[in-house]
Amino acid sequence: MRMHCIVACISKEASLGLWVGMLRIVLGGSFEFIHKGHEKLIERAFREAGNGEVLIGLMDDEFSEKKGCAKGFGERKRALSDYLEKNHKKKHWEILSLFNPYGITLEENSIDGIVASEETLGVAEKINLERRKRRMKELKILVERVVYAQDLKKISSHRIRNGIIDEEGKRKTPVKIAICSKNKAKVNGTRNALGKIFKNTEFKLIEKSVASKVSKQPFGIETIRGAEKRAKNGWEKGIDFSIGLESGIFEYEVSKGRKIALDSLWCAVYDGEEKEILYSHSLGFQIDDKTLEELKKGEELSDVFNLPKDEKGVLHLLSRGILKREQMAEEAVICAFLQRIWRRD
Secondary structure, three states, X not given: OOOOOOOOOOOHHHHHOOOOOOOEEEEEEOOOOOOHHHHHHHHHHXXXXXXXXXXXXXXXXXXXXXXXXXXXXXXXXXXXXXHHHHHOOOOEEEEEEEOOOOHHHHOOOXXXXXXXXXXXXXXHHHHHHHHHHOOOOOOEEEEEOOOEOOOOOEOOHHHHHOOOEOOOOOEOOOEEEEEOOOOHHHHHHHHHXXXXXXXXXXXXXXXXXXXXXXXXXXXXXXXXXXXXXXXXXXOOOOOOEEEEEEEEEEEEEEEOOEEEEEEEEEEEEEEOOOOEEEEEEEEEEEEOHHHHHHHHOOOOHHHHOOOOOOOOOHHHHHOOOOOOHHHHHHHHHHHHOHHHHOOEO
């Protein structure tokens, strides 16, 4: 189950106390577990409300059961009340029954704003659409980014309930990652990258031989598609991430009439549960025109330089040992995860 911190539909008793001149902010969810994602949403609501009022819609049992929630309304309300008393004792707040996604947000005109996650933004937008039709003022939509756990996957009640992470987002089982290649440089580079990314988390790297079905020497977009195919085809249930790496040649026009070609390694990281691919590429090094001609005839870069398959690669040769091929894989994998690393709580 996703976080389900959707915009609150508030029971009608909320309309009894009108906060003239003060902001009234709503948010809602099942709050089966009060995790880091919930905390960010609640903090945003209080920050926006200032001295005003925060109305928190708590899904009733019928509504929450549809979302897979295993705890009853009373238990969840007590836990939420305890959290608010501890962290926002001097603020104005009220917990109200959330019985559907809309409720009095389509009836009460004194509400000023809605807190939503990136995943539930659509619900907030739909409420505003309906409010416009009813000639009600639009609500200010306050969007909080998704929070990622220690394992760089979304914090959710579903994952907490299943014993994968705790409420703080700490991983309780090893992170399983597939590298969709048996190439030593790619495997070693990926292992180095993961050791830095998950330095405080246990992970297991699984080596898999997965075909990319690209040309012997791919060019341009075919390179990226090859990385995608490796990653997607290497994913299976129980795998947290699968990684596809593919080297290719990319041509760029650097000035009028002048093109250059760079060799770079593309990385695709597939999160099969979220159906999301994270992308990046490594450093690139220039290919001379004569070599480029040979590559366009169907030769592979290592063949042009007469390198055996177990050699350290063209990068090592051209740099006279300053750089290693596995460094390309390492930096590509790290950069692919960057958007989640910086949003990891």
